[in-house]
Amino acid sequence: MYNKFSEKLLGELHARLESLSLVELSPVPLLKAQVSAVADALKDLTDFLAAHPPLDKQEEIGYYKFTYPRFKSLIVYYTEYHYLLVGVPESGLKAKKKYYLSRLSAIAAFFEQHTLHYDYFRLDGGMLDELFYSAVDAGNVLQPIVLGYGPFLGTAMSELVSWFMALERLRNDILRLLHGLSGPGPMSATVVDPTGTLQREFKWTGEDIHLIELVHGIHLTGQVNNGSIGIVELFKVVGTFFGVNLRVPKRGFDDLKARKTMSKTAFLDMMRSAVLKKMDEDDAYDPEKARRRNGF
Known part of the structure; x- marks a missing residue:
């Protein structure tokens, strides 16, 4: 029931976000417009949920596991991307590389901090879906603690999944930015390619x-x-x-x-x-x- 509505809504949202990227806005107004667009879509999504309650537990799980995070992750992503760009040093190639690498380390630390839940997300586990993606036991010790950007309209796990999705996307952006700084580079230098892979080093070690x-x-x-x-x-x-x-x-x-x-x-x-x-x-x-x- 939710798939058809959410896909249409998500398509409209992406079109709106694309149009915003074509408008010349300074960073803060652009971020506000992006977050506002996602928040409007989230409201439409939750209004639809209220008008059409899940028919069974599996439908509820599907909504909080797949549908909701696709929308909420966009608020996290655009906000974190904004803060990423704001913090970039104004000059110095070495300083910029160091900054991007520090942000990659911070993302890796976040994933490590939530190892149990991140592995469950990456492996697309199913055994704990009822616990994580329904309101059956919100106080269970396995439930994650989530601090982030409102509105909080999903389960704790679905909110955390939104962060996982956003930070994986942000990580790819940072890797592309690093690659842009490195350029194709000599093969004697270790650089990051567009996929985030370190190119193998070739160094003449003879005389x-x-x-x-x-x-x-x-x-x-x-x-x-x-x-x-x-x-x-x-x-x-x-x-x-x-x-x-x-x-x-x-x-x-x-x-x-x-x-x-x-x-x-x-x-x-x-x-x-x-x-x-x-x-x-x-x-x-x-x-x-x-x-x-x-x-x-």
Whole structure:
């Protein structure tokens, strides 16, 4: 009974919120308008509930478990998002990153504080639904204690679920903001991608002169862009990728030529030896491999 009405109401609410985002309003008036729009929808929803009481316990549970939090979470989200933006440092990339990371830590701490109820929410549990999503035992020790934004029109658990939904959405926003600060970034830097995943770090841990030798070899044999890329640009790209300052290409080449105690192409020689050794090892007779290959 509630699904059709709530879906229509939620669609109208999202349309109203979308229209507000297109209007040039300062942060506080925008927040007031957003909260007012959600509060109006919540009133319509609860008026409908009063006029059409749940037919049975399962319908009541469904309302407080799924329907109500979808609306109430929007009040929590828009309010918390407003406070997030208000607190962003005005300048300093490092300060902004530190701020966003602190907010992520605060969200994680909230989820940890409510571990039992958050796990129940995430796992979509059902065994305690009657306790959490009906008025059967509001004083039970398992009931959560909720402090937040009014109006409180649901059960304690449905109010807490609204927070879970809002903070998960806010967490994704913060991760996107962090990614925006990091940009695509060099692969030698650990950055947050749009999904919140830390990109794997790639760092050149060998000697810088070896990388210089490798880049010169790549350039002189025309392996990139059919040889059309300049040596300075290639040095910059490879150096950025591995997080190494390769300096001026000519100076690096002079360092290669100035080697006294080893081959002028020591790293390329080392690579050649390593590849040949690997080939020899693979070609060496292995009775066990031969047995598996021949099937006996």
